[in-house]
Amino acid sequence: MTKPYTLQELLVxxxxxxxxxxxxVILGVGLPxxxxxxxxxxxxxxxxxxxxxxxxxFEPLLPxxxxxxxxxxxxxxxxxxxxxxxxxxxxxxxxxxxxGVGQVDKYGNLNTTCIGDYYKPxxxxxxxxxxxxxxxxxxxxxxxxxxGTFSEKLDYFTSPxxxxxxxxxxxxxxxPKGSGPSMLLxxxxxxxxxPVTREMYLAQIHPRVTIEDVKKDVPWDLKIAPDLxxxxxxxxxxxxxxxxxxPAASAGRQLSMELMIANLMKQxxx
Amino acid sequence: xTPPKNKVMSVKxxxxxxxxxxxxxxxxxxxxxxxxxxxxxxxxxERRGLTLYxxxxxxxxxxxxxxxxxxxxxxxxVLRPAGRRGGSAVERALQEGSxxxxxxxxxxxxxxxxxxMHGFSYMQVLEGAMATDLFRKRSFLGDDKYRVIKCPYTGxxxxxxxxxxxxxxxxxxxxxxxxxxxxxxxxxxxxAAAALAxxxxxxxxxxxxxHDIIQSSxxxxxxxxxxxxxxxxxxxxxxxxxxxxxxxxxxxMYGLFMTMDGTxxxxxxxxxxxxxxCTTRAKYIDRYVSKFGSKILDAIRCKAYYSAPAxxxxxxxxxxxxxxxxxxxxxxxxEFERVLKERGKLYD
Numbered sequence: 175m176t177k178p179y180t181l182q183e184l185l186v187x188x189x190x191x192x193x194x195x196x197x198x199v200i201l202g203v204g205l206p207x208x209x210x211x212x213x214x215x216x217x218x219x220x221x222x223x224x225x226x227x228x229x230x231x232f233e234p235l236l237p238x239x240x241x242x243x244x245x246x247x248x249x250x251x252x253x254x255x256x257x258x259x260x261x262x263x264x265x266x267x268x269x270x271x272x273x274g275v276g277q278v279d280k281y282g283n284l285n286t287t288c289i290g291d292y293y294k295p296x297x298x299x300x301x302x303x304x305x306x307x308x309x310x311x312x313x314x315x316x317x318x319x320x321x322g323t324f325s326e327k328l329d330y331f332t333s334p335x336x337x338x339x340x341x342x343x344x345x346x347x348x349x350p351k352g353s354g355p356s357m358l359l360x361x362x363x364x365x366x367x368x369p370v371t372r373e374m375y376l377a378q379i380h381p382r383v384t385i386e387d388v389k390k391d392v393p394w395d396l397k398i399a400p401d402l403x404x405x406x407x408x409x410x411x412x413x414x415x416x417x418x419x420x421p422a423a424s425a426g427r428q429l430s431m432e433l434m435i436a437n438l439m440k441q442x443x444x
Numbered sequence: 445x446t447p448p449k450n451k452v453m454s455v456k457x458x459x460x461x462x463x464x465x466x467x468x469x470x471x472x473x474x475x476x477x478x479x480x481x482x483x484x485x486x487x488x489x490e491r492r493g494l495t496l497y498x499x500x501x502x503x504x505x506x507x508x509x510x511x512x513x514x515x516x517x518x519x520x521x522v523l524r525p526a527g528r529r530g531g532s533a534v535e536r537a538l539q540e541g542s543x544x545x546x547x548x549x550x551x552x553x554x555x556x557x558x559x560x561m562h563g564f565s566y567m568q569v570l571e572g573a574m575a576t577d578l579f580r581k582r583s584f585l586g587d588d589k590y591r592v593i594k595c596p597y598t599g600x601x602x603x604x605x606x607x608x609x610x611x612x613x614x615x616x617x618x619x620x621x622x623x624x625x626x627x628x629x630x631x632x633x634x635x636a637a638a639a640l641a642x643x644x645x646x647x648x649x650x651x652x653x654x655h656d657i658i659q660s661s662x663x664x665x666x667x668x669x670x671x672x673x674x675x676x677x678x679x680x681x682x683x684x685x686x687x688x689x690x691x692x693x694x695x696x697m698y699g700l701f702m703t704m705d706g707t708x709x710x711x712x713x714x715x716x717x718x719x720x721x722c723t724t725r726a727k728y729i730d731r732y733v734s735k736f737g738s739k740i741l742d743a744i745r746c747k748a749y750y751s752a753p754a755x756x757x758x759x760x761x762x763x764x765x766x767x768x769x770x771x772x773x774x775x776x777x778x779e780f781e782r783v784l785k786e787r788g789k790l791y792d
Contacts, residue, residue: 226550227631242476242631244688248749255632257558260551264570292581298535302549302578303521310572331577348572
């Protein structure tokens with residue numbers, strides 16, 4: 175019997191397992207940086223972790239605040255600039271990158287810019303940042319969706335997945351052949367993309383979640399893998415690593431904020 | 445070239461001399477170590493009609509837009525203070541139509557500055573964006589947001605962005621000499637390109653150091669003195685953001701800002717206290733300490749982890765050796781001059 179774990183831990187671990195040894199990895203802030211730290215510590219000691227701010231080959235000692243956080247590691251191997259971080263991606267030196275999702279359609283195209291009309295948005299989301307260029311030229315891309323939504327039609331098309339599906343991404347001539355999103359992780363399951371139609375399907379389902387739970391978030395008729403499995407149980411080493419490296423990641427945003435505020439009140443005797 | 449000039453001045457003098465209404469103003473810093481005090485002074489001096497450039501568009505843009513300084517914004521990222529639920533100053537300004545925004549990817553934004561920095565009129569960017577709404581939806585730059593040209597070598601369609609040469613860059617660095625040689629290390633981002641593309645440059649720094657510190661570590665200099673207009677020594681000048689080697693982010697103050705930034709009234713209240721209510725950074729820190737004590741600031745000071753020294757020393761620094769002989773010819777100065785005379789080289 176292995177150790178009990180939290181859903182947040184399961185999510186980090188599912189992402190970390192997408193990083194292989196000797197790969198060059200672009201990490202976005204939040205869950206991916208914790209996953210990167212874990213992969214580096216447990217199964218990919220020779221991976222080169224990189225951030226678009228130009229911090230290259232770093233070993234995080236603390237959870238990162240943002241993608242320019244040199245305070246979370248003790249030095250790093252290569253200090254370059256943002257421009258070069260993207261041209262190295264363009265030239266094919268990046269194996270995998272990780273992006274967050276605002277809206278996603280069935281072919282893995284992303285919106286992280288706005289909800290509603292672009293010029294007068296009801297919600298203005300962050301924008302592209304590095305997303306559009308990374309998903310264009312990284313060999314593969316892992317999408318992490320913690321608060322986002324599935325959508326038939328994006329309000330704004332920020333970053334290219336498989337465009338109109340099928341071979342349209344490769345046919346466009348704009349992207350390296352075979353590149354594109356390889357998986358999408360949500361709080362309910364793991365989705366992958368059909369090699370022919372490039373349509374997203376449910377590949378794994380997290381514990382305590384039913385297929386109906388997943389389907390009710392998806393506006394199209396979601397396909398389910400014939401060999402649908404439950405997301406594998408984390409190992410004790412994996413759970414131990416996260417709890418030690420980033421207790422807040424184990425607890426999730428809401429609970430960790432609650433505990434932090436309670437501590438602040440106690441400290442200041444409020 | 446004119447001889448080196450002492451450019452040290454107060455933040456107030458620097459902004460009043462080098463930032464004007466209607467300027468294109470670029471925030472040099474990217475995500476980390478924001479030039480907070482320079483930004484606050486632009487707000488206090490009530491500059492209007494600015495076109496703001498910011499790579500990361502975080503709290504610096506929120507306060508400038510919230511204060512009504514900007515009409516246009518060129519950026520890649522907009523802060524959301526409380527995730528999906530929390531609005532932002534930029535979102536509010538877009539909704540009321542008081543600001544126009546031109547969205548780029550991180551690379552495209554940086555490429556505009558790199559083109560400007562090198563004196564080119566445009567820069568090639570990554571063509572994948574042609575499939576997206578970044579390419580299709582344009583704001584105040586219209587057709588000039590992007591143009592597609594044919595590569596003369598490969599015949600392929602190439603996506604380009606126009607050079608940007610902002611009127612003024614404000615930027616915070618770790619250290620600088622009084623002439624303006626600015627040293628910065630850590631996440632390099634687009635800091636050098638933002639400064640070097642600009643027509644005027646205002647540098648604030650944690651500390652002003654002697655010129656020989658700069659000479660012994662030129663690999664850390666990102667802006668050379670001859671480009672800089674003003675140098676301002678501003679300890680804690682990026683607070684509540686972080687400066688590598690000086691202090692970490694102040695989670696408490698940043699959290700307070702994020703909480704208040706969710707509404708226009710909240711942001712105004714926060715700025716009344718921390719921007720308008722403090723005329724200098726020293727007064728800001730005094731207010732901070734009198735309100736919260738010094739415990740938090742002490743706790744976020746960086747511990748030492750020094751860069752290994754790089755030896756810039758040569759084998760010798762004079763053509764004459766310890767015995768006063770020329771190293772190659774083996775002659776003393778007197779012997780050498782005798783030879784010059786004997787050979788008829790000397791004119792009376």
